[in-house]
Amino acid sequence: MNRESIGGSIWARRGLAAMGIFGLVFLTVPLVIVIPMSFSSARALTFPPPSLSLRWYETFFGDPRWMEAMWTSVLVAAISSVAALLLGGLAAYGLRRGTFKGRDWAEGNFMAPLIVPTIIVAIALYLALAKVGLLGSLLGLVVAHTLLNVPLVMMVLGVAIREFDQRIEQVAWSLGASWGYTMRKIVLPNLAPSVFAAWIFAFIGSFDEVIVTSFIAGKFETVPKKMFNELILEVNPTITAVATLLIAFTVLALAAVAIVLRRAGKLKDTVV
Amino acid sequence: MSDIRLEGVTKRYGTFAAADSVDLSVTQGEFVTILGPSGSGKTTLLSLIAGLNRPTSGRIFIGGRDVTNATAQERNIGLVFQSYALFPHMTVLQNVLFPLGVRKIGGAEADRLARDALKLVRLDGFENRRPSQLSGGQQQRVALARAVVFKPDILLLDEPLGALDRKLREELQVELKQLQRTLGVTTLLVTHDQEEALSLSDRIMVLDKGRTQQIAAPTEAYLRPANRFVAEFLGIANFVSLPDGRQGVVRPERVRLAGAGQGQGQGQGQAARVVEAIYLGQMVRYHLALDDNRSVVAAVPFLGAAHAPGERISVSWESADVWPVT
Numbered sequence: 001m002n003r004e005s006i007g008g009s010i011w012a013r014r015g016l017a018a019m020g021i022f023g024l025v026f027l028t029v030p031l032v033i034v035i036p037m038s039f040s041s042a043r044a045l046t047f048p049p050p051s052l053s054l055r056w057y058e059t060f061f062g063d064p065r066w067m068e069a070m071w072t073s074v075l076v077a078a079i080s081s082v083a084a085l086l087l088g089g090l091a092a093y094g095l096r097r098g099t100f101k102g103r104d105w106a107e108g109n110f111m112a113p114l115i116v117p118t119i120i121v122a123i124a125l126y127l128a129l130a131k132v133g134l135l136g137s138l139l140g141l142v143v144a145h146t147l148l149n150v151p152l153v154m155m156v157l158g159v160a161i162r163e164f165d166q167r168i169e170q171v172a173w174s175l176g177a178s179w180g181y182t183m184r185k186i187v188l189p190n191l192a193p194s195v196f197a198a199w200i201f202a203f204i205g206s207f208d209e210v211i212v213t214s215f216i217a218g219k220f221e222t223v224p225k226k227m228f229n230e231l232i233l234e235v236n237p238t239i240t241a242v243a244t245l246l247i248a249f250t251v252l253a254l255a256a257v258a259i260v261l262r263r264a265g266k267l268k269d270t271v272v
Numbered sequence: 273m274s275d276i277r278l279e280g281v282t283k284r285y286g287t288f289a290a291a292d293s294v295d296l297s298v299t300q301g302e303f304v305t306i307l308g309p310s311g312s313g314k315t316t317l318l319s320l321i322a323g324l325n326r327p328t329s330g331r332i333f334i335g336g337r338d339v340t341n342a343t344a345q346e347r348n349i350g351l352v353f354q355s356y357a358l359f360p361h362m363t364v365l366q367n368v369l370f371p372l373g374v375r376k377i378g379g380a381e382a383d384r385l386a387r388d389a390l391k392l393v394r395l396d397g398f399e400n401r402r403p404s405q406l407s408g409g410q411q412q413r414v415a416l417a418r419a420v421v422f423k424p425d426i427l428l429l430d431e432p433l434g435a436l437d438r439k440l441r442e443e444l445q446v447e448l449k450q451l452q453r454t455l456g457v458t459t460l461l462v463t464h465d466q467e468e469a470l471s472l473s474d475r476i477m478v479l480d481k482g483r484t485q486q487i488a489a490p491t492e493a494y495l496r497p498a499n500r501f502v503a504e505f506l507g508i509a510n511f512v513s514l515p516d517g518r519q520g521v522v523r524p525e526r527v528r529l530a531g532a533g534q535g536q537g538q539g540q541g542q543a544a545r546v547v548e549a550i551y552l553g554q555m556v557r558y559h560l561a562l563d564d565n566r567s568v569v570a571a572v573p574f575l576g577a578a579h580a581p582g583e584r585i586s587v588s589w590e591s592a593d594v595w596p597v598t
Contacts, residue, residue: 168357173324174324174349175422176422185370
C-alpha cells in the first residue's frame with residue numbers, strides 16, 4: 001500500500017505529529033515538573049530539587065488547617081456529587097424519555113452552568129445564597145457544587161440513556177414490572193458503568209472547583225481555595241505536595257472510569 | 273386468552289390523527305394483522321393496545337374488561353418488538369423468568385414454566401447464554417418465549433421478523449404460526465410486509481393515514497379489495513375501466529397472454545407489446561404496454577419458454593376476474 005496516498009505527503013504527516021507532541025508536552029510538562037518538586041528537600045521552590053525528601057508531605061499532613069480544608073473538600077464533594085448524580089440522573093432520564101412541551105428549554109436551563117462563564121455563575125450564586133441566608137455556609141457550598149455538577153452528570157448519563165433502547169423498558173412494563181422495579185432491575189444494572197463515571201466526574205468537578213467556592217465559601221476552606229490563597233501570600237512548597245496528591249487522585253479516578261467503561265464496552269460512547 | 277375490541281379509538285398529536293376512530297374486534301384465539309405503510313398509524317395503534325400510550329378518545333377492551341386507562345402493567349399482555357428488546361445483562365433463562373418473578377412465581381414451578389417456554393421455541397440448551405451470544409433469530413425466539421411464558425391474555429407483535437433476513441424470516445413465520453396455534457393465544461401483529469400479513473393471519477386490517485381501509489380474510493382482501501389503496505398495497509394491481517364507467521382491478525395472475533392475433537377466452541384480446549420479462553422462478557412477470565399506452569402486469573407460470581421484450585402479443589382477462597373498486 002502506498003503510504004503517501006493515505007496521509008498526504010510525508011512532511012505534512014511529520015508536521016502534524018510534531019504539533020501533536022508539542023501540544024502534549026505543553027500540557028503535561030507543568031504537571032511533570034510539580035511532582036519532583038514536591039519531593040524536594042529545599043526550603044523554597046527550586047527545580048531540579050537538590051535532594052529528595054518527604055518534608056512537604058509531612059508539613060501538609062501535619063498541618064491541621066490543611067487537614068480541615070481536605071475534610072471540607074471531601075465532605076462537600078461526597079455530598080454534592082451524590083446529589084448531582086440523583087438530580088442530574090433524573091433530569092437526564094426525563095429529558096431523554098419525555099415528550100413534554102418546553103423540553104429543550106428545560107435542558108438548556110439544566111446545562112447553563114456549564115456554558116455560562118463560571119464567574120457569572122459565581123456572582124449569581126453569591127447573590128442568590130445571600131438572599132436565602134446560606135452564604136458562607138457548608139450547605140450553601142454543597143448546593144452550589146451540586147448545581148455546577150448536574151450538567152456533567154446529565155451529559156454522561158444522557159448519552160447512556162439515549163443509547164439504551166427504550167423498548168427494553170416498555171417490554172419490562174408490559175411483563176408487569178412497575179416503573180421502580182424496571183429502574184432497579186433493568187435500567188440501572190445496564191447503566192451502572194456510566195453512573196459510576198458520572199459520579200467520579202461530579203466528585204472531581206467538585207473537588208477541583210475554586211472560582212465559585214472563593215465567592216461563596218466564606219470562612220470555609222477547600223483544598224483548591226486554600227492552595228490559591230497560599231499562592232497569593234507566599235510561595236510555599238507544600239502546594240507542590242498537595243498538587244501531586246491531587247494529580248495522583250485524579251489520574252487514579254479517571255483510570256478507574258476508563259477501566260469500568262472499557263469493560264462495559266462503552267468507552268466510545270462517552271463524552272469526556 | 274381473551275378477545276380484543278377497539279371502539280372509535282383515536283389518537284391525536286395536535287391536529288394530526290395517528291389513529292382516526294378505529295373499530296376492531298379480534299375474537300378469542302384469532303390471529304389478526306394490522307397492515308399498513310410506515311406512518312399509517314399501525315404502531316401507534318399497537319402501543320395504545322399495549323398501554324404504552326393513551327388514546328385521545330375511544331375505548332379499548334381486552335377480555336371484555338375496559339382497559340382504556342389501565343397501565344401496561346395491568347393489561348397482562350405479551351409484547352414482542354422488532355429490536356428483540358431482551359434484557360442484555362440477563363441470561364436467556366433469566367429473561368424468560370422475569371415476568372414470572374414479577375408475578376411472584378418462583379422456585380421449581382417458575383423454572384419448569386420457563387424451560388417449557390424455551391422448549392416451545394426450540395431453544396432448550398441455550399438457558400445460560402447471554403442475548404449477545406445469540407443470532408437474531410434466536411434472540412427473537414427468546415423474546416417470544418418471554419412474551420408467552422406467563423400465559424398472557426393477548427400477544428402483541430410489532431414487526432417481529434423485520435430485522436431478519438428473508439430465509440430466516442420465512443422459517444420463523446412458520447414457527448410463529450405454529451406457536452400461536454399451539455397456545456391458542458389471541459394475537460395482533462403489526463407489519464408493513466404484505467406477504468407476511470397474507471401468510472400468517474386469519475384476518476388482516478389494512479390501515480392508511482390512521483384510518484381503517486378494510487378488515488377481511490387475506491384472500492378476500494386480495495381478490496376483493498375495498499378500495500384503490502388496498503388493491504395497490506396488497507400485491508400488484510392492474511386498473512381497467514368497466515363499461516359502467518367505474519374502475520376495476522385485475523390481479524396479474526388473472527391476465528392471460530396469447531400470441532399476437534390469437535385472441536383467447538371470452539374477453540376479446542387486446543394487442544400489447546412486451547416491455548420487460550422478469551423471471552421469478554416458477555413464474556414470469558411481464559410488464560406490458562397496451563396500444564393506448566396503458567401498462568399491464570401479467571404473471572404466468574414459467575413453462576420453459578417466455579415472451580421476449582419487444583414481442584407483440586395479445587392480452588385478455590375474464591370479466592369475472594375484474595373487481596370494481598372506488
